[in-house]
Amino acid sequence: MMDYKVLYRKYRPTRFDEMVGQKFTVEMLKNAVINNKIAHAYIFTGPRGTGKTSSAKIFAKTINCLSPVDGEACGKCSNCLSFSNSPDIIEIDAASNNGVDDIRELINNVKIAPTEGKYKVYIIDEVHMMTQSAFNALLLTLEEPPSHAVFIMATTNIESVPITILSRCQRFNFTKISLDDLCNQLKFVCKNENISIDDDAILEIASLSEGGMRDALSLLDQLSSTNTKITTDLIVANYGSISYSFINNVIEALDSSNLTSLHEYFSQLSTSGADYKIFMKKFIDSLVGSFNNNKFKRLTYSQVKSIVFEFNSIFNEININVNPFMLLELILINNLAHDVTPHADESINILNTAKSDDLVNSKIQDNDNLSVSSSFSSHDDVSSVQVSDDFVKLRINNCFYGAKKSILNDIKQIWNDIRDSSRLSDEVISYVSDTDVVASSSSYAILVTDLDSTKHIINENLKILEDEVKSYFDEVMHFIVLSKNEWLNVKKEYVTNIKNGYIYKFIPENIEDDINTTQNDEILETNIFESDKIEIV
């Protein structure tokens, strides 16, 4: 066992090309080398096992390489060959107890030029663990770094790093490694190491390690030491895990409202000693995954969302005195009983009315110029569940029909007041604070948000927002929420339409609305947006 190397160390990447995941970060770091734009300080942040320290080492090696090729170290020059023992690469683990004095001393020596390499590179792991005095010493150096010094800091806890340090660093966010990437790497390692394993078991290990390569390979290490074929059963037995095929059976029972099967599965879970937290995570993963892939016959967006929220809210609060699986089963059954929320119902009714009525229908088609549908269907199946493209188009159309810049300015003012209001429910306040008004008529307004989740939630609860806003300033406003990109497309379409002489007509949402009550006899203009200049790219 002397030369036994744990898999994680053995398969640690030594080149950017070998990195698993983090494509964007790797690309940026390579470009820095290619363009010879090396900053004095970097901070790599992200969950454990996602490649921060490996990237730091690869970057340190590459910037010291005498003849890098396409942003990768050559592996042949004297600096590359001596890299692992180079005195110019200083690794500091800020989490270790004796680290503090080391850090101060090492940083004090920063002015001394590198002995061999081009750069003296300080790799500080878990930098958030440094003491205040160590941070102070580091800060002094970062304020006036010698030209040969490069600091690469890594942290799993960026919130604990002082802003004075952060402001002097180039920041790179490392994300959890995707299931696919983890699976591929596990397959590669198993093949190389002659580890006998089935595909389901690989997926099982990948999902248990939650995006961390180190955890995935450590788990594989432990499992492979048994010298028997690694199967899902073995993992389930050893780690209280639950297989994806089992989870998918539960979800299928839920989707077909088969309460007998559902109860059967939960009885099995209760008696199997399975870990309910693992179950909850995997269940949510699979539930959302199946929803996104349109696999459900009956489950609606509202139900999926509500299950996810309820699971999430009890995740850390399940009392060990109750049987957690019983509680989870109850949540699922309860959500089956409440099919669609009343607000979503209303939106759907409006859509059905609009669709079934020829007059309205033809008006919507009249409006084909406003071809926003492509931007909605491209990546966004969820929105179409509750608020159809037609409904969105209709509201956008009606907003543009009477939109004026002066109204927009008023509404923006009101929006700011609402944000500070204590009269509205927390729910509505949170909607309002995540969105901006970008166009408005006296009864329609388009809101824009950065967050897809906000968009879906508000569009599903438009009635709540409208009721509360009405109680606030006595006007009936109809809202629609778009993502930033959708808005840019919509805005562009609008300006093009106006330039082509297209005239917007009001489309009633309900049949009872009198189509002729509103006449828009003013000349339409492009100048309805916030800025005076309309920038169209």
Ligand SMILES: [Zn+2]
């Ligand atoms: Zn080299």
